[in-house]
Amino acid sequence: MQGSALLLRMRGLQRLNEVSTSKIPKEPASRMVTILFDGIAYGMLLFILACGLSVTLGLMNFVNLAHGAFALAGGYITATLMNRAGFSFFLCLPIAFLFSALIGVALERTLYRHLYDRSHLDQVLFTIGIVFMTVSAVDYTMGSGQQMINIPTVLRGRIDLLGGSIGVYRLFIIVICGLLTLLLQLALVRTRFGSRLRAAVDDPRVARGLGVNVNLVFAVTFAIGSGLAGLGGALGAEVLGMDPTFPVKFMIYFLIVVTVGGASSITGAFFASLLLGIADVAGKYYVPKAGAFIIYAIMVLVLIWRPQGLFVKGATR
Amino acid sequence: MTVALETRNLVKRFGGLVATDDVSIAFQKGVRYALIGPNGAGKTTLINLLTGVLRPTGGAVILEGADITGMAPHRRVQNGLARTFQINQLFPEMTPLQTVGLAVSERQGHGREWWRLAGGKREVIDEAAAILERFGLTDVMGAETKVLPYGKQRLLEIAVAIACRPRVLLLDEPAAGVPEEERHEILDIVGGLPDDVTILLIEHDMDLVFSFAQRIAVLVNGGLFMEGAAKDIAADPRVREVYLGEGGHG
Amino acid sequence: MTDIAAAAAVPQISPAADARLMLAAAARWRWWEFAVWIAALAAIVVFPRNLLLLNEIAILALFALSLDLILGFAGIVSLGHAAFFGVGAYAAGLLGKFGYGDPFLGLAAAAAVAAVLGFATSFLLLRGSDLTRLMVTLGIALMLLELANREAWLTGGADGLQGVTIGPVLGLFDFDLSGRTAYLYSLGVLFVLFLLARRIIHSPFGLSLRAVKQNPLRARAIGISVAVRLVAIYTLSAAFAGVAGALSAQTTQYVSLEVFDFIRSADVMLVLVLGGVGYLYGGIFGALIFKLMQDYLSAITPQYWQFWIGLVLVILVLAGRERIGAQLTRLFAPLLRWRRA
Numbered sequence A: 001m002q003g004s005a006l007l008l009r010m011r012g013l014q015r016l017n018e019v020s021t022s023k024i025p026k027e028p029a030s031r032m033v034t035i036l037f038d039g040i041a042y043g044m045l046l047f048i049l050a051c052g053l054s055v056t057l058g059l060m061n062f063v064n065l066a067h068g069a070f071a072l073a074g075g076y077i078t079a080t081l082m083n084r085a086g087f088s089f090f091l092c093l094p095i096a097f098l099f100s101a102l103i104g105v106a107l108e109r110t111l112y113r114h115l116y117d118r119s120h121l122d123q124v125l126f127t128i129g130i131v132f133m134t135v136s137a138v139d140y141t142m143g144s145g146q147q148m149i150n151i152p153t154v155l156r157g158r159i160d161l162l163g164g165s166i167g168v169y170r171l172f173i174i175v176i177c178g179l180l181t182l183l184l185q186l187a188l189v190r191t192r193f194g195s196r197l198r199a200a201v202d203d204p205r206v207a208r209g210l211g212v213n214v215n216l217v218f219a220v221t222f223a224i225g226s227g228l229a230g231l232g233g234a235l236g237a238e239v240l241g242m243d244p245t246f247p248v249k250f251m252i253y254f255l256i257v258v259t260v261g262g263a264s265s266i267t268g269a270f271f272a273s274l275l276l277g278i279a280d281v282a283g284k285y286y287v288p289k290a291g292a293f294i295i296y297a298i299m300v301l302v303l304i305w306r307p308q309g310l311f312v313k314g315a316t317r
Numbered sequence B: 001m002t003v004a005l006e007t008r009n010l011v012k013r014f015g016g017l018v019a020t021d022d023v024s025i026a027f028q029k030g031v032r033y034a035l036i037g038p039n040g041a042g043k044t045t046l047i048n049l050l051t052g053v054l055r056p057t058g059g060a061v062i063l064e065g066a067d068i069t070g071m072a073p074h075r076r077v078q079n080g081l082a083r084t085f086q087i088n089q090l091f092p093e094m095t096p097l098q099t100v101g102l103a104v105s106e107r108q109g110h111g112r113e114w115w116r117l118a119g120g121k122r123e124v125i126d127e128a129a130a131i132l133e134r135f136g137l138t139d140v141m142g143a144e145t146k147v148l149p150y151g152k153q154r155l156l157e158i159a160v161a162i163a164c165r166p167r168v169l170l171l172d173e174p175a176a177g178v179p180e181e182e183r184h185e186i187l188d189i190v191g192g193l194p195d196d197v198t199i200l201l202i203e204h205d206m207d208l209v210f211s212f213a214q215r216i217a218v219l220v221n222g223g224l225f226m227e228g229a230a231k232d233i234a235a236d237p238r239v240r241e242v243y244l245g246e247g248g249h250g
Numbered sequence C: 001m002t003d004i005a006a007a008a009a010v011p012q013i014s015p016a017a018d019a020r021l022m023l024a025a026a027a028r029w030r031w032w033e034f035a036v037w038i039a040a041l042a043a044i045v046v047f048p049r050n051l052l053l054l055n056e057i058a059i060l061a062l063f064a065l066s067l068d069l070i071l072g073f074a075g076i077v078s079l080g081h082a083a084f085f086g087v088g089a090y091a092a093g094l095l096g097k098f099g100y101g102d103p104f105l106g107l108a109a110a111a112a113v114a115a116v117l118g119f120a121t122s123f124l125l126l127r128g129s130d131l132t133r134l135m136v137t138l139g140i141a142l143m144l145l146e147l148a149n150r151e152a153w154l155t156g157g158a159d160g161l162q163g164v165t166i167g168p169v170l171g172l173f174d175f176d177l178s179g180r181t182a183y184l185y186s187l188g189v190l191f192v193l194f195l196l197a198r199r200i201i202h203s204p205f206g207l208s209l210r211a212v213k214q215n216p217l218r219a220r221a222i223g224i225s226v227a228v229r230l231v232a233i234y235t236l237s238a239a240f241a242g243v244a245g246a247l248s249a250q251t252t253q254y255v256s257l258e259v260f261d262f263i264r265s266a267d268v269m270l271v272l273v274l275g276g277v278g279y280l281y282g283g284i285f286g287a288l289i290f291k292l293m294q295d296y297l298s299a300i301t302p303q304y305w306q307f308w309i310g311l312v313l314v315i316l317v318l319a320g321r322e323r324i325g326a327q328l329t330r331l332f333a334p335l336l337r338w339r340r341a
């Protein structure tokens, strides 16, 4: 299947190896701290990027391979606004959230909702189609290059912490994502909306019977999930890179988070993200040649061992 | 008399719910049984445990003297234990002919033959055609199952089980949803099976139960309430109370 | 009882004879099937300049046929079918590189290696939902991609496997630049494997696969070992895909890492869906449509034809694949049912 340069670049998920890591110190103990720290930052980023997907899958049993497109939207709007209109980075973060959330809810209301009761095969085909279209369209309109996001000077540089050298920007990511995670958890546990969502995830039919407007709950959730992905895209562009093939390159990572964490459980997805982030960074540092291989192998093993996910209570649901 | 199928202290729990509560019962070879009990008594669950669709929480299932508690469902069928489902379980895009033919060919051990065209074995076709004829399905044998009327599908559900030529046959409400006048017909066909076949019938319609069964087992709240000759059970006031009190409908 | 011919002359002799006829009819060759293969052969004369493209179509058709065996007939969804294509390609390519360039030897080796891999990994698919299967198949293909990338001493890594030399087919026909030998060779292999697949799906075993796909609970309840059947068909499908990979390696004399790519697995699924799942010709028609579309679209917008493929996919799903299929079947039904009086 020869053809376009775009296609050639879409090939090769191995380019994931390019995820940049901080400068790693030489001394073993401080090196560990740095790697752990980078891993946590990376993991939290993955969580913010993927948590929407985990709810989609848990709530509507909908396999959305195009989830990365929302992150793409967030990353691109940020880069565009900063580079062409001189917006500040901090202002762009909420914009990225809103922008992706809007796209998400628009797609959900117009297209996705027709697919909830379709087979997984149809869902896969449809969302692959969306990915193909997104990647080509973005390439066409914005070019195929990496989007540069110049993070503000305050977030640059490194500080020494616990004997390791830590990038300020990574610290920023951890703080932001950590806060968001807490917020999400609180919203799920403490609010009426959260309890409705949990009821709907548990059993949509029963929830409907209890008078929960499952469609509305889902639309809102979908919007928030997409928005978070957009925010993740904006935050992560610096760390993960941001070019038109982003949705393909990270699709597998999002799916790992969701399947290993167990669909429908936010905490499961959170731990899976951290695990994946740390394992990926450490793997690429300590065993650079086998890194991704090990991750895929672990994923396959976990899926066989516990098809419902590693962090789901009770093997069956 | 020899025992065809037996359970020993069979238990099944779904979370906190005990759906099968320490059931020990022996089904004698060649006897026609009915299993009755109110809705939710655990009748279907018991059948699922016997056929291996569900794993028991405790206890054992013994088929013709051999412990089959851990045996895979398809192996039990090969060992002579077949069933029908309360809700039809058919192949929607296959024809009755293909469905019954498949069951016959599997039983005769041709199931893995990939080099031969289906329909090439005379003994398979003849037997399948005979079964379809017995159930009055001949005229629709070439139509996709999903387009058949419910009554025909119900008949096919039973025909498939019989095509497995079981020595023990478990029927989970075979007449459910079938019009009054056709019910006896269904049970007549089943009753016409060879005398050495053990049959366990789940049925809510007492007329059918008493016209069919020689012995009756009563299940209440997952436990075996009593088991005995049909006329004894019919006369037992406690059974009337337990059963008819809750749901004597058909 | 009379034989089939006599029964055909006097229908309604007995239900059994009727039944026999009915089953025989399901496996009978239709006129349009002959037409497909004759057209495929005639293409050599009609499109002598496009033989390389035709060769690609034949290979893609075989690859999609292999996917149809598991998706269309056993209901296994895979996002990593490229794994088998890839190992087949490397097996044949490496043999060619190290001096064992006989084409059929390469095919046999590719089929064997892919079958072993398919057999080993099939057990991972027995449990679990569609999603788990998607992830596991995808994961395996990606692992192989990583492995091939890392073991560059053997595979050539990112530069691809160079120096593959393939001998003449049957010791007689050299692979030429026009692609004539290549196309005939690929078409021949496709045809033989197609015949095999056709035979299998019309066999008792094939019937049991459909049963397993449509209702595993009932399949078990008539004594079918679901696991054994799935392992068998998955292994066979892997072997077919491996042969497709080998054909690709042999006719292009090159293997690159992208044989394992996610995009390749996604494409083949798309090809099959375009052509229609579950009636064996879907892979062939799909490959034809896909390649022509790709050829045409990439001539207009070289960089972005993937967009249109995506759009087709989205529309296809939204409009309802099955409904479209049913409509088409109804439209062509009079034609399809036509047979000699």
Ligand SMILES: Nc1ncnc2c1ncn2[C@@H]1O[C@H](COP(=O)(O)OP(=O)(O)OP(=O)(O)O)[C@@H](O)[C@H]1O
Pocket (backbone or CB within 6 Å): B014, B017, B019, B037, B038, B039, B040, B041, B042, B043, B044, B045, B046, B086
């Ligand atoms: N898979 C399951 N998970 C949880 N509970 C179950 C399951 N299957 C059955 N039950 C419960 O076990 C109990 C027994 O159910 P079962 O279907 O065996 O009853 P039954 O006697 O067949 O009833 P009916 O006459 O309505 O068919 C019921 O309370 C049912 O809700």
Ligand SMILES: [Mg+2]
Pocket (backbone or CB within 6 Å): B043, B044, B045, B086, B172
């Ligand atoms: Mg029941």
